Amino acid sequence: MFYRLSGIHHTRYESARALWPVTADRRIVQGLLLLAVAAPFLLSDLYLTSYMLPWLIWTAAALSLTLLMGVAGQLHFGFAAVMAIGAYTSIHLTRAGVPFELALLGAGLMAALIGCLFGAAALRVKGLYLVMATLAMQYLVEWTIINVPAISGGAQATLSTPDVTFLFIPLQSDGALYYTALLWTVVVTLLIMNIKRSSFGRALVAVRDKDFAASVIGVNPLKYKLLAFFASSFLGGVTGAVLAFCYYQAVTPEQFGFNVSIQLVAMVLVGGLGSVIGAYLGAGFVLLLPIVLTNLLAFVAQFDLIPISFNLLSHIPLMVYGALIIGVILFEPLGLAKIYDNIRKYFLVWPFRHTQS
């Protein structure tokens, strides 16, 4: 009905490996991209800066983490610390007079360097033990930022971002901030999708699935584990910088605490490990659902149908939110991306029932 596979025959290997080989998928992506570009003209400032903007940036963060956790299979429970390194590095670099574009690069490199240092633990340990090593990173980085005044700007200090320009456009208006974030998220999205269809991504998956079989076909498992940490931490660092400059505009260490790391892991898991669309859906779920639930409840409560205490009013959204996360994981362990995939396949063969793969 909506999707038509008939008539799609690939005569070249390039088109067979295209990002969206099905025309209908391509149309959807084009439509969404158009909406994203037009968003500043369609949405009010409130919706643009406090819903769309953080959603895009956290999607980029979830994408960076899903490259490591989903594609390369290395667990990371300290990703907020990686973002913190990027955020603080970029602020200090721009304050020292470095152009913002170079500061972003520096933020990525610094995060990648320190990320690789802790990622080196992955060369020896797997699974829960790697979780412990990355947790250590979370706390060590947090402690260092808080306790070194040169980084945090002093005890309990808030470090505000200086005024910068990105590609000759001053980052002051909401539009400029939004388009910077959109550009970065699109770049990360394309990068992850291209990694997944090229030899680099296949090598990462090989190491994830069976490291002994990977080495027997010539993949060096140690090298690719480190490269996964490098790439993911680099992207995470730049995303942290984009988050600081485009959204927070003033950073404190608490913004990159352990709970943020857990939220990132939740985004990746609820969305679906290793899935690009899952990162978008997961970030939206974790970030926006609590807000939607709170608004919904406030809307219901204003009719005074049943008396709800203020205390309960603030707790119900959290309870529902927790239940929904568990619900999604139970209903479809492969995450929201798999639910989307099932729906897509349903329409792909509609009105029939069985798909080919």
Add this chain to the structure above:
Amino acid sequence: MTQTQHDADQDIVLECDQVNRWFGGLQALKGISLSVRKGEIFGLVGPNGSGKTTLVNAITGFYPPQQGQIRFLGEPINGLKPHCIAQKGIARTFQNVALFRGLSVLDNILLGRHIFMRPSIMASLFYWWWAQKEEVAHRVKVEEIIDLLQLESVRDEPVDVIPLGMQKRVELARALCAEPRFLVLDEPMAGMNQEEKEYMVRFILDAREAMGTTMLLIEHHMDVVTAICNRAVVLNNGEKIAEGPTREAINDPAVVTAYIGKVKDAA
């Protein structure tokens, strides 16, 4: 040294020289020596636990021998990491299929080309101008192998939904894609029915003919071993008990004893 002797030495692809391997107090390989000549299918047989897979693991670098030397094309390779040995041109398949479950059949086979590719993050970032050309060039080679092993129908399937016989064939395809000069097949017909077994034999012979690959075959199906192997070595308890042209090696009294015991052992 006579001329023929000299030619035979020139032709040796893989040579094991007094290979010893211990696991704690257990000596799994006791001074194994063998040499595989270019273009032949070399059989490696023996009862369970006789050290066949350990020897293969020693050759491919997973359990480097503590004593002795393994030479590939005259060059010592013991002590090298498995991925370095793979880059020298030795490929293998596993007894229990070791495919990458998260990938499609095509991606699994493409991974066989890894040693010829230059994977990098930048190449992936600029896919359309950089990685794509390489991907397509190697895809052409992969399609040749898919054609040879008749895997067209399952090309785009996830690898864990296809039957075991197909999975073993995909693993062979992945190994062949590396254009190995020496291919180790560790029980390629384990768990197969007669038809799948015959297909597999056909594919192994086709592959040797098409690519001239030298092979080491571990197999428990003696009919297959006698049918396609030029020469064979029989192991028992980590020792070499027979060697020579396949039929002679397998009919050696020591081999019969190792498999089914001596007459006077029967109670």
